[in-house]
Amino acid sequence: MANHSQFDKKITLVTGAAAGIGAAVARAFAEQGAHLVLSDINPEGKRLAQELNDEGASVEFIQCDVADAKSVGELFQTIKDKHGCLHIAFNNAGIDIESSKLADGTEDVFDNIMNVNVKGVWLCMQQEIKMMLASGGGAIVNTASIAGLGAAPTMSIYSASKHAVVGLTKSAAIEYAKKGIRVNAVCPAVIDTDMYRRALEGDPNKELAISKMHPVGRIGRPEEVAAAVLYLCSDAAGFTTGASLPVDGGSTAI
Secondary structure, three states, X not given: OOOOOOOOOOEEEEEOOOXXXXXXXXXXXXXXXXXXEEEEOOOOHHHHHHHXXXXXXXXXXXXXXOOOHHHHHHHHHHHHHHHOOOXXXXXXXXXXXXXXXXHHOOHHHHHHHHHHHHHHHHHHXXXXXXXXXXXXXXXXXXXXXXXXOOOOOOEXXXXXXXXXXXXXXXXXXXXXXXXXXXXXXXXXXXXXXXXXXXXXXXXXXXXXXXXXXXXXXXXXXXXXXXXXXXXXXXXXXXXXXXXXXXXXXXXXXX
């Protein structure tokens, strides 16, 4: 399965790897020969790890709740004990559970979204940066969203969480720019994932309406986000840090 590339045998962490964008990124890195550490709160991530291993990749799965500091600490201690270093990290774990105007939101929903989407990225970045500082540098990519670049009506908390991810990305990029650590974000629009398909259930007209929201006339594919992530982690992006790259079919250009 693996091709010889600059990612060959690089220790690469992907959180939120069990499905969707995370799974697509995991597969793309596996095809380039990276040694993958997949993580997700969902134990189904084991199946993807086994599938990739069966295809000749080098993959392990470690279950982790990114919103829990103890769980995150155990994840990174395991990586350190097994490999001693970390070269690449894709912080993709996140949730999108909100569908109400700001004044109708609840504290529980706010806390849940912020704990996973913001605290989870922050906790992982802390550990990733420490490991990368010890080994001479690395590349981090965070999953933000076009909702982190503008307004998202009826998803104000989610939008705020993704703005926060963009802020964490930019700030860390500047703090560690001279330490050999690049930090960037991808900002997808609507992507064809299982989560998206569940949202369409019971309303077949919604897919056409959502497709029309994107100037290219369709929604994105997980593989298209994966291509952007691999670019940002590659030597070709060596002069790119602190960027928030839209993968959005032209949505933010309007």
